[in-house]
Amino acid sequence: MENISNIRYGALPSNSPYIKPFRMRYVQDGITKDADLLKVHDSVCIIIYNRTTKKLIFVRQFRPAVYYAAVSENGSETDDNVNSTKYPPKLAITLELCAGIVDKDLPLKEIAREEILEECGFNISSDRIEEVMTYRSGVDTTGATQTMFYCEVTDDDRVTAGGGIDDEIIEVIELPMDEVEHMVKTGANVVSPPSFLLGVLWFLSNKKPQQ
Numbered sequence: 001m002e003n004i005s006n007i008r009y010g011a012l013p014s015n016s017p018y019i020k021p022f023r024m025r026y027v028q029d030g031i032t033k034d035a036d037l038l039k040v041h042d043s044v045c046i047i048i049y050n051r052t053t054k055k056l057i058f059v060r061q062f063r064p065a066v067y068y069a070a071v072s073e074n075g076s077e078t079d080d081n082v083n084s085t086k087y088p089p090k091l092a093i094t095l096e097l098c099a100g101i102v103d104k105d106l107p108l109k110e111i112a113r114e115e116i117l118e119e120c121g122f123n124i125s126s127d128r129i130e131e132v133m134t135y136r137s138g139v140d141t142t143g144a145t146q147t148m149f150y151c152e153v154t155d156d157d158r159v160t161a162g163g164g165i166d167d168e169i170i171e172v173i174e175l176p177m178d179e180v181e182h183m184v185k186t187g188a189n190v191v192s193p194p195s196f197l198l199g200v201l202w203f204l205s206n207k208k209p210q211q
């Protein structure tokens with residue numbers, strides 16, 4: 001996963017299937033304003049609790065956007081062929097909820113079910129998946145919706161090791177309660193998106209098993 005090389009930056013082609021940049025002009029209280037926006041897919045994410053191991057299940061992957069941000073914090077953002085000894089790719093290996101974009105005409109719960117299988121390797125029916133909440137995953141450049149789900153699995157539900165489909169490289173990781181609690185304490189600094197933190201906090205408030 002950390003074997004990253006030959007980094008190059010380039011302009012975004014206009015036919016990207018993932019991102020469409022555009023400008024919205026509008027008038028607010030008589031003042032004309034421009035907003036530079038990105039059209040992106042809506043998404044789902046899933047908090048997964050393994051009742052057999054009593055651990056939460058997450059995914060880890062190399063995220064180019066995080067790598068770019070980590071490198072540019074140090075002033076080398078437009079350099080091609082980034083020095084991966086100076087900036088090790090592990091800077092951008094994230095810890096996330098299982099998640100996926102909504103790029104199919106299927107019920108959101110079904111898309112969540114597919115992601116649980118593809119990324120984490122658990123084959124469960126969609127009636128075991130509980131809808132938690134829907135929110136805007138961004139409010140500045142995108143206003144896309146993300147719907148969060150929760151499910152409980154057991155080791156008996158595991159049918160593959162997970163890891164994603166096609167050329168995805170995803171590591172499945174199970175973490176015990178004390179470790180995840182640590183990640184949402186004051187002063188935490190995690191390489192994770194807000195959905196991870198929200199999901200962990202929701203779990204600890206609503207589902208944390210009694211010791």
Ligand SMILES: Nc1ncnc2c1ncn2[C@@H]1O[C@H](COP(=O)(O)OP(=O)(O)O[C@H]2O[C@H](CO)[C@@H](O)[C@H](O)[C@H]2O)[C@@H](O)[C@H]1O
Nearest residue numbers: 018019042043044045096097099100101137146168193195
């Ligand atoms: N911008 C991009 N450029 C190139 N290829 C891209 C791309 N976006 C997606 N892809 C491709 O599409 C595949 C599937 O992506 P997923 O559905 O797993 O969403 P992703 O995990 O990126 O984001 C999910 O997880 C993150 C973090 O948890 C959420 O923020 C997000 O909304 C949710 O969809 C990726 O493996 C990649 O090949």
